[in-house]
Amino acid sequence: MNSIITSAVLGVIMMFSGIFLKKNSSIVLLAILAMVALLAMAILEMSGFHFFPVETHDMLYFDVFGMFFNCIAFAATLAFFLLSGRDIAAIGHNPGEYFALIFFVLCGISIASSFNSLLMLFIGIEIFSIPLYILTGSDKRNLKSNEASLKYFLMGAFSTGIMLLGIAFLYGASATGSFFLEDLGIGKNAGSPMMMTGLILLMVSMAFKVSAAPFHFWTPDVYDGAPTVVTSFMATIVKAGAFIAFIRLFKDAFGDLKHNWQIFIAILTFFTLFIGNITAVFQQSVKRMLAYSSIAQVGFMLFSILGLNVMAQEGILLYIAVYSLATIGLFAILTRMKDFSFQAFNGLARQYPVAAFSATIFLLSLAGIPLTGGFMAKYYMIASVMETGNFFWLVVFALLCAAVSVYYYFKVIQAMYFKEGPSQELELSPAFNVLLISLALLIILLGVFPELLIDRLHIIYI
Amino acid sequence: MVPVLLIGIPLLAGLIGFSLKDVVAKSWSLFASLLVLAVSVTGLCLAKNSTNLQFSIPWMGTLGSRFSIGLDGTGQILCLLTAIAFPIIFISTWKEDYKKARNFFGLMLLSEAGLMGVFLATDALLFYFFWELALIPVYFLASQWGGEKRIAATFKFFIYTFLGSLMMLVGIIFIYWHTRNQSFSLNAFYQAHLQMTNDTQAWLFWFIFVAFAVKMPIFPFHTWQPDTYEQAPTAVTMVLSGLMVKMGVFGILRWLAPVLPVGTYEWGDTVSALCIIGMIYASLIALRQDDLKRLVAYSSIAHMGLMCMAIFAINDIGTEGVMIQMFNHGINIIGLWIVVYLIEKQFKTRKISELGGIAAKAPALTALFIIIVLANIALPLTNAFIGEFLMFSGIYISKATAYSTVFVALAATTIILSAVYMLNMVQRVFYGPTNVRTENAVDIAGYEKFVLGLIVLIILVVGVYPEPLLHLGREAVANLLSKMYIKH
Numbered sequence: 001m002n003s004i005i006t007s008a009v010l011g012v013i014m015m016f017s018g019i020f021l022k023k024n025s026s027i028v029l030l031a032i033l034a035m036v037a038l039l040a041m042a043i044l045e046m047s048g049f050h051f052f053p054v055e056t057h058d059m060l061y062f063d064v065f066g067m068f069f070n071c072i073a074f075a076a077t078l079a080f081f082l083l084s085g086r087d088i089a090a091i092g093h094n095p096g097e098y099f100a101l102i103f104f105v106l107c108g109i110s111i112a113s114s115f116n117s118l119l120m121l122f123i124g125i126e127i128f129s130i131p132l133y134i135l136t137g138s139d140k141r142n143l144k145s146n147e148a149s150l151k152y153f154l155m156g157a158f159s160t161g162i163m164l165l166g167i168a169f170l171y172g173a174s175a176t177g178s179f180f181l182e183d184l185g186i187g188k189n190a191g192s193p194m195m196m197t198g199l200i201l202l203m204v205s206m207a208f209k210v211s212a213a214p215f216h217f218w219t220p221d222v223y224d225g226a227p228t229v230v231t232s233f234m235a236t237i238v239k240a241g242a243f244i245a246f247i248r249l250f251k252d253a254f255g256d257l258k259h260n261w262q263i264f265i266a267i268l269t270f271f272t273l274f275i276g277n278i279t280a281v282f283q284q285s286v287k288r289m290l291a292y293s294s295i296a297q298v299g300f301m302l303f304s305i306l307g308l309n310v311m312a313q314e315g316i317l318l319y320i321a322v323y324s325l326a327t328i329g330l331f332a333i334l335t336r337m338k339d340f341s342f343q344a345f346n347g348l349a350r351q352y353p354v355a356a357f358s359a360t361i362f363l364l365s366l367a368g369i370p371l372t373g374g375f376m377a378k379y380y381m382i383a384s385v386m387e388t389g390n391f392f393w394l395v396v397f398a399l400l401c402a403a404v405s406v407y408y409y410f411k412v413i414q415a416m417y418f419k420e421g422p423s424q425e426l427e428l429s430p431a432f433n434v435l436l437i438s439l440a441l442l443i444i445l446l447g448v449f450p451e452l453l454i455d456r457l458h459i460i461y462i
Numbered sequence: 463m464v465p466v467l468l469i470g471i472p473l474l475a476g477l478i479g480f481s482l483k484d485v486v487a488k489s490w491s492l493f494a495s496l497l498v499l500a501v502s503v504t505g506l507c508l509a510k511n512s513t514n515l516q517f518s519i520p521w522m523g524t525l526g527s528r529f530s531i532g533l534d535g536t537g538q539i540l541c542l543l544t545a546i547a548f549p550i551i552f553i554s555t556w557k558e559d560y561k562k563a564r565n566f567f568g569l570m571l572l573s574e575a576g577l578m579g580v581f582l583a584t585d586a587l588l589f590y591f592f593w594e595l596a597l598i599p600v601y602f603l604a605s606q607w608g609g610e611k612r613i614a615a616t617f618k619f620f621i622y623t624f625l626g627s628l629m630m631l632v633g634i635i636f637i638y639w640h641t642r643n644q645s646f647s648l649n650a651f652y653q654a655h656l657q658m659t660n661d662t663q664a665w666l667f668w669f670i671f672v673a674f675a676v677k678m679p680i681f682p683f684h685t686w687q688p689d690t691y692e693q694a695p696t697a698v699t700m701v702l703s704g705l706m707v708k709m710g711v712f713g714i715l716r717w718l719a720p721v722l723p724v725g726t727y728e729w730g731d732t733v734s735a736l737c738i739i740g741m742i743y744a745s746l747i748a749l750r751q752d753d754l755k756r757l758v759a760y761s762s763i764a765h766m767g768l769m770c771m772a773i774f775a776i777n778d779i780g781t782e783g784v785m786i787q788m789f790n791h792g793i794n795i796i797g798l799w800i801v802v803y804l805i806e807k808q809f810k811t812r813k814i815s816e817l818g819g820i821a822a823k824a825p826a827l828t829a830l831f832i833i834i835v836l837a838n839i840a841l842p843l844t845n846a847f848i849g850e851f852l853m854f855s856g857i858y859i860s861k862a863t864a865y866s867t868v869f870v871a872l873a874a875t876t877i878i879l880s881a882v883y884m885l886n887m888v889q890r891v892f893y894g895p896t897n898v899r900t901e902n903a904v905d906i907a908g909y910e911k912f913v914l915g916l917i918v919l920i921i922l923v924v925g926v927y928p929e930p931l932l933h934l935g936r937e938a939v940a941n942l943l944s945k946m947y948i949k950h
Contacts, residue, residue, distance in 0.1 A: 314524075364598075369594060369598065369624075370590065370591045370593075370594040370595065371591065371594070371595060375594075379631070379635075382631075382632070382635060383635050383638075383639075386632075386635050386636060386639060387639060389639075395632060396629075396632060399625075399628040399629065399631070399632060400625070402628060403621060403624055403625040403628060406620070406621060406624055407617075407621065410617065410620070414605065414613055414617070417602070417605075417606060418605050418606055418612070418613050419613075449521075449522075450522065451522055451523065451524060454524070455524075
């Protein structure tokens with residue numbers, strides 16, 4: 001409960017900060033402090049300190065998995081603020097509001113990571129979707145940003161409709177007329193056509209939220225049109241939040257029926273990996289390439305829903321942590337660049353060795369090269385599915401796709417290190433460089449000792 | 463302690479190297495590599511089963527992986543080779559000016575650390591880590607300091623090997639789930655096949671074999687090799703062909719044949735056939751090459767093919783031959799590369815057709831080179847003769863295949879072919895009339911004589927008295943084969 005209430009309150013505070021604070025830098029500072037406070041609350045909650053004893057009538061259920069995810073998401077947001085806070089404030093004229101919206105998104109994510117009832121799932125998803133529609137269009141004078149916002153809103157509204165329809169079906173199919181997760185997959189209607197219809201509709205709407213193919217069509221356009229900082233946030237923390245809701249729903253509600261629906265997830269995974277990786281190869285802009293790469297990464301994350309075991313739970317958290325950190329770091333560099341084409345990266349290593357080195361680590365991690373966290377994350381995903389003994393063909397296919405992904409990630413590395421380019425002026429302060437390099441080192445640390453993170457999941461607090 | 467130092471020294475020295483000045487980086491890396499050599503020789507002098515040769519601490523507890531490394535027979539020869547090779551590489555390219563030399567030498571040392579790790583790891587996940595750690599510095603080295611088409615060529619190399627290693631990763635995870643206590647340790651892996659059906663072993667074999675086949679390379683996974691060798695700077699080519707290809711042979715010896723014995727028996731003939739095709743094909747192409755680097759590259763494919771074949775003979779003579787030949791091939795091919803490098807440095811060309819008559823002007827270079835060439839075509843009294851003789855006898859008396867006579871006959875033709883293209887090359891480069899380029903040729907400098915002389919010395923000593931090296935491998939071979947005698 002700590003995270004939900006604190007993030008909402010902080011959102012309100014940030015919204016009014018614009019009245020009292022005139023300078024952008026002070027608003028950014030306030031946002032960073034607020035984020036630290038929120039992270040502290042989440043960590044305290046995980047350690048057993050609950051400050052807001054609210055009776056939720058079992059609508060929300062706070063387990064270590066969800067709370068730990070909140071900590072990871074908030075820590076990633078903190079890194080995001082530290083790296084790109086200045087760029088968020090520079091989107092338009094109302095910096096306080098952008099931060100407020102981000103805090104509301106985090107509130108939605110905390111609900112989506114702890115729901116125990118379909119109603120709360122719906123509310124959580126809506127709470128983090130609506131601020132995002134606004135954030136996407138926050139670059140008001142830019143036509144592309146407006147277009148992206150409208151597109152996202154229309155598609156989002158559509159998927160919301162589908163989700164409601166699915167919830168209605170499931171409600172009807174449940175034995176006692178209940179929205180609670182534990183009542184959904186049991187009783188005489190378990191596996192009945194009505195229930196399966198509801199389940200698949202929910203799966204479709206969740207696939208839309210995490211941008212799994214073939215429900216990904218909005219992603220490239222929205223990611224490309226939105227201001228780059230917002231894209232960074234959407235592609236990492238928001239996507240992770242939606243994904244946690246996805247895995248929670250299918251683990252807690254439909255885990256026993258997994259033989260009925262796993263094949264659909266497998267098909268989703270197949271298409272997501274295929275479309276994400278193949279299309280990313282042909283992109284001319286790094287921003288769009290990262291949009292498609294984020295689709296491709298979802299393909300790997302979907303393995304955790306196929307695996308649905310302890311290893312999958314551990315793995316998805318590690319995956320989210322390293323994927324978010326790497327992508328946030330890359331976008332932070334990208335935001336500072338004027339041109340998003342691959343050529344713009346030519347010769348970057350000579351001029352900005354620190355940024356180029358960090359970007360290389362981020363890219364290696366996204367590609368899943370050993371010694372980086374990305375490798376261990378992919379390892380967990382694959383191993384969790386192989387433990388179940390099914391879907392071996394999908395594992396092999398995923399690895400072929402991983403080899404393809406090397407192609408487009410390495411194109412950036414090649415541009416930075418092996419090609420010559422004109423010198424360019426980027427505003428990379430020493431503090432920014434230090435942050436980048438610490439993110440990179442953190443990713444390597446998680447790649448060598450992933451248990452530093454994963455063991456937290458198994459500590460039992462009293 | 464010894465294995466820790468073998469990995470730790472180059473790793474630390476490499477990381478420190480990145481922060482040094484360009485001028486001192488070269489001496490620093492030579493110093494570090496000599497230190498590694500000293501440690502490696504110390505390791506040889508220690509008693510077998512000494513606790514100093516093993517090291518193991520918990521690493522990823524819940525996954526069942528330990529950071530365990532150990533120096534034993536198979537790895538020892540290759541560690542020694544690596545430790546000898548790096549100082550030789552550094553000295554022979556001493557005069558080369560690299561842009562951003564500190565990065566170059568830092569990456570070189572990192573790749574040495576990765577190679578050492580591959581040869582020392584006794585934990586499958588750790589092995590996989592080092593396998594990639596050796597690859598990545600080499601990729602950066604080749605694409606930053608290489609020739610004109612370096613980016614495309616080395617990228618092809620990277621994608622090939624990366625895809626191969628991913629396949630191996632699937633294989634490793636699959637075996638992991640079949641070990642008794644979910645462990646990645648080598649011993650657990652050696653027991654895992656008892657839990658698998660023969661059919662499982664048969665298909666699993668290919669998942670792991672592909673990674674090693676790409677590395678060696680075995681036909682049809684070899685297409686990255688000539689381009690990469692040609693485009694990489696010579697120092698890196700030496701690492702690639704002298705040391706990294708041995709990772710493939712070593713991988714089969716330690717991580718494939720004893721882990722999946724049934725699969726190895728079952729596919730032995732297929733793999734041998736691929737090796738034969740590759741050997742003959744590469745030898746024929748080598749006959750027609752005009753570029754010295756490509757010629758050596760193709761000759762290397764032929765030699766590696768024979769080693770791979772000899773492993774699948776699955777008997778002690780053949781495997782002992784492979785052990786000693788891994789060392790010999792590493793030394794010989796580095797010698798060849800040094801000469802190619804010296805020629806290119808002096809005459810600014812690698813084209814055989816543009817060279818000629820060097821012998822009269824550079825007698826020392828010629829004399830040393832001819833011994834290396836003779837070793838490469840396995841003439842008696844040179845080191846490669848011992849290895850190839852053992853390997854051929856091993857294949858000939860092999861009980862694992864019904865076609866041993868055919869295999870030996872076909873493989874032997876490549877020995878003749880190798881004599882043809884190597885001697886032809888010597889004749890056209892070193893003898894005959896001089897031309898504009900080679901008129902003013904000068905002989906090699908003192909330190910270059912020293913390096914080549916050292917290589918020739920190793921060639922002759924091992925060729926005349928191979929017993930110490932054979933002894934080193936013998937126990938490992940017996941150990942290995944004991945895991946492969948299974949009931950049919």
